[in-house]
Amino acid sequence: MKSSNSTLRLRLVTCAVVALVCLALGVLMPEFAVMQATSWVLYGLLAVSLTLVWGHGGIFSFGQGAFFGIGAYAYSLAAINFLPVTNETLSSVVVATLAAAMLAVLVGYFIFYGNVGDVYVGIITLAMTLVLFTVLSSTADPKYHIGQAQLGGYNGISGVPPLTLPLGDGGTALTVVQSYALVVLVCALVAAGLYILLQRPFGRVLTALRENELRTQLLAYDVRLRKLIVFATGGAIAGVAGALYAAWAMFISPGVFGLSLAAQVVIWVLVGGRVSFAGAFVGALLVQSVSFALGGGAGDATPIVLGVVLIAVVLFLPVGVVPTLTRYFASRFGSKAAQMKSSQETDSGIQRLKELPFQSHSRGAALTAVGLEKRFGGVRAVQEATIKFEQRGVHCLIGPNGAGKSTFFNLLVGRFPPNRGAIELEGRPITSMKSHDRVRSGLGIKLQVASIFNDLSVRENLWLAAYGRLRNSASADRRSAELIDWLGLEERADDSAGLLSHGQKQWLEIAMVVATEPSVILLDEPTAGMTREETARMAAMVRLLGQAVSVIVVEHDMEFVRALDVPVTVFHQGSVFASGSLDVLRHDERILDIYLGRHGKEHAA
């Protein structure tokens, strides 16, 4: 994380150099070429907005064209009305940016806070684009006007004022070259801003979010809010691009909401590679100049060319054209490929189990569930579940399949709300809290499947976990170093977590849970898929954690439960059946009935 600062510096310098080269070209090129180049640079900016939203935010948005269009329309309407008053149109660019961002916030709120699946995001944003097309196409009637500006229906708005500075009488419109310079400048600023943003903790959380949304949420990050911020930023960038485009073309029509532009944005990004901002500009430039060279924007054949490119890229180059080429040349000239480290099984996990991995201010808390009930349709998965978990120590939840213990666990985690009942953490109600808020209030959660961020390094995994709680980059650095030391994974700290062995991944995830400084730890079948030896070590680990905080374990493996030797609660048919030590419970005939399936009269139904 130290080396990344120099990467950022390099990127910003490159950004500035490229911008200067573009400006120099603007002075040297003939005016018509500058005119053409301006639109291509703006398309690049539009592509950048998708790169941010899709490549970095993992949000599959087809709506960037729509935000571009909204920006263009808002600029046109504002400029036509404001220019006579203010003698400039720069404020209209601001208005347009805000309008696009606001629309993005509005739509994003419904999408992300409704927890809509990824498919739906694509469909909704595309449908939004198409509906805007229909709506703005049907504004031909003169009654549809905003101030001085007629919306103009299918024919759109002509006579849109160009970029104008408030100099002289009635303002001074920028020349072609000046407009180009301004556009290049805006692009450079946006790119620089994005590089800085992604370098900050926000960017790292975004990477985590893209890779494993659930885990990110369970590290106390509000993923919905972050997605909304990314989506709104993307909308704003598309909006600026749209505003500058309308000023450049001095005309705007509903055509910007057509499928063709929406598809082009995706193609530019696919060609340039999904995560590279520079690639977005290259992609737009490449595709647009090729289709321009094919003759007047490729004429009628444009949609066919676009369609073929889309299909070809998806089938043959799923990572993008520019990255594929880069990779090809890189391997051709054998630069870096040899450095790949093989995944060696260095069994290092947890040598120093004696020391507690917690910081001093970590303390246990009591978790209480009162009368919890969860129904799925007609099935009562959990009913009348009341359990009090002590401030410290380990507590096991057992029961046969379908007994309701997993549902109960998920109620504690906050995956879904209970139909009735309450959950309290240290006397404070958390029943209606989302998972990430529960984690922030001190609940540490490890799900059954090891869900770590495979593509991030071990250090980054732990850093994210620590930062979620500490909200301070420097302390998170220190904390992750401590935990790497505790895990005994110093050697592999900068390897991708995905290269670790199965057992090591489980330890890493436990360390991540510990890094969130929980007062209560929830573990769902922590020994699933573990060897006998690993299971024994897990038991030692769980007992150790139980000395400091409250640990609640859902487990199938009776061997493990016996090894823990802690209080046990048995679930049966959705409710708490019995509690006590395993020794006592083992002599309970009814429990033998449940486990051996000997149906007595009382549960013959």
Added chain:
Amino acid sequence: MEASTLGWVANMAASVGLSIAILVLVSLGLSVLFGMMGIINLAHGEFLMFGAFATLAGVRSGLPLPIAMVLATAVVAGFGWVVERALIRHLYGRLADSMLATWGLSLIMSQVAVYVFGPTTQGIPTPGGSLQVGGYSISVYSIVLILAAFALLGMVYAVFTQTRYGVMARAAVQRPQMASAIGIDPRRINALTFMLGAGLAGAAGALLAPMVGVMPTMGEAYIARAFMTVVVGGSGVLTGAAAASTLLGGVENVVSYLSTPFFGQAALLVLAICLVRVMPTGISGRLRRKL
């Protein structure tokens, strides 16, 4: 009841019914593909357009309208099979990529239609004339469309519950591994399902052809509404499509009636987005029905 009141009611009922029926028609194929295969076919609108043009071509070559419609449906279904074999089968489990590829297909199809049929709007005369009820005239063909929508819903239900293919397809969508473990060939099932989805789009195009302008861009006019219906309906093929069509079609029609179609369209979008906030898995997710 006075004759004019009766006429008004009949007219309103036919108009609302028609809005709903059109939504059912245009979204059913999309809904089958989404619910059964988890594929969003962005070329759905162009399949519909293809069905309309195939019907037009049939009628122009002298076939009676109903036969032209059936043939058109079959042609589009066959085309769907080809598309599945050539393109879609490479993209299962890659949702974003399958959307992009079908999008590419849609761009190609609509442009090819421009080359073949020209960019202008063409039409088939609407058959059936109109009924006079209390001073209002109701098009007979709109009643045919409403009945056809019901018939197609019933047919899809029958296919999925009564045929060997239908049972296997439902099994394959619920537990793909188990299904192949008991000898169901998922490739064959997928090809058939895609064919069915394409055929339903073709049938929708064929049925709409006599009522609307047939043109290469007609797919775009319906696709947004079809998407909204599927989003609101969720993955339940029939319950979702039927319930969402009723709700959205009803609201669109009533708002259009009270103001202008401009607001009707806008109301549909706003309602759909709000419903998604409340029911992220759609109406059928709320009902927990898979068909």
